[in-house]
Amino acid sequence: MRKRRLRVLKPGGKQIRAEVHLYFFDAGGQTLHQEAMPVGQGWFEYEDDPALDACWAFAIPKEPGYWTSCVQSFRALPEVWCAPIKVSGHSWWHQMLGTDHLANPNRGAGLRIGVIDAGFTPDESLRHVKRIDDDGGVVDEDPDFWIHGEAVCRILSDRMAPISCAPMAPGAELLFASATYSDEDLLNEDFIFPLSDNLPQSHLDPVLINNAIFDMAVSNQVDIINLSAGAVEMNEADESAIQATIALARKHGVTIVCAAGNEPADRADFPARLDDCIGVGAFGLVDWGARGSMPRDYSYGEENPTGTWQGKKVFHWGESAYGEGVDTIGPGVGILIARSGKPTYDLTGTSFSAPIVCGALAVELAADPTYLGMPRDHSRTLYAVERLKALCKPSGMPEALEGAGIVAPNIKS
Incomplete structure (x- = not known):
């Protein structure tokens, strides 16, 4: 040595x-x-x-x-x-999904999205997010670094972001519950954010996760829940409890979107792999990012299967879970978020492809009178899942990698 x-x-x-x-x-x-x-x-x-x-x-x-x-x-x-982030116009994931932020800056209005994640202190651009929990903590925050829960909320609903970091569903009502351990002595490694084990907010409390799903679905009647967290395996008691509460949420008409996980295994993490959840893997755009950046380097991996989308070459992110439990894939490599109206950080992982898919689905359902008129029961959830599948289109990658394909609500061919 x-x-x-x-x-x-x-x-x-x-x-x-x-x-x-x-x-x-x-x-x-x-x-x-x-x-x-x-x-x-x-x-x-x-x-x-x-x-x-x-x-x-x-x-x-x-x-x-x-x-x-x-x-x-x-x-x-x-x-x-480290090159500076310099991007103008819609970023690649908005182009891939056919999103025009300027034409519809209030998209998603009328729907309620629940986010269960690591606690953070919102700034002015996220002040509209309604926090509903009493138990979850706020992690030790670095003002010059992002928090996992903050990043997910920004992808969905940062109303002050520039067009290059435009949120997916800025008009939707966003509810947030922290599932961060409030007592660090209770930390364990059962439930962890994909690809975040180097971050202080990596671990979540399974009990708080379970409580938050119940509160979101039953007490607050959200339409969709985003859970950008998971585990390869959990202890049987926690897994059974969460699975039962997810099933209850579906009976209340709630659709749950989960990150598939950032281990290149042929099965998604729990709970994404459950039939009651939508498991989201990740793909990227070839050559996106500055020279020497991680997003661009990922796209050069010789082992990454590729496809074509809207005339551009895309690739399956090599660290994304695939196979069993992966229902669709979303943009998840080099996703930009903003602070103070400027592009600030690039993020990679299924933690960030999940809210992109969640937001795209929310916008679609918010404009669907059939969905909006349905009773809040299991049939409503099934309808939402079928609508999502109808929005997906294959890119040419193997089905085991992309599930039903790429979610593209505004791409007609």
């Missing part, structure tokens, strides 16, 4: 605050992770084992407005450059 260093920089050769994560392959092909430690002046130090193959290093900027970036062969090229 020896100590080595790499540096994270932004244009002009200036240092940038960041987290740096390194990935290695051992002789058996297993991936090993290490977080490099900051030592000043933009330098990060790590323990290097020459017996391991250096795979890649990626930097998550802790300064708003820069792409998450990466470099391969970081022993030979010990620098990661």
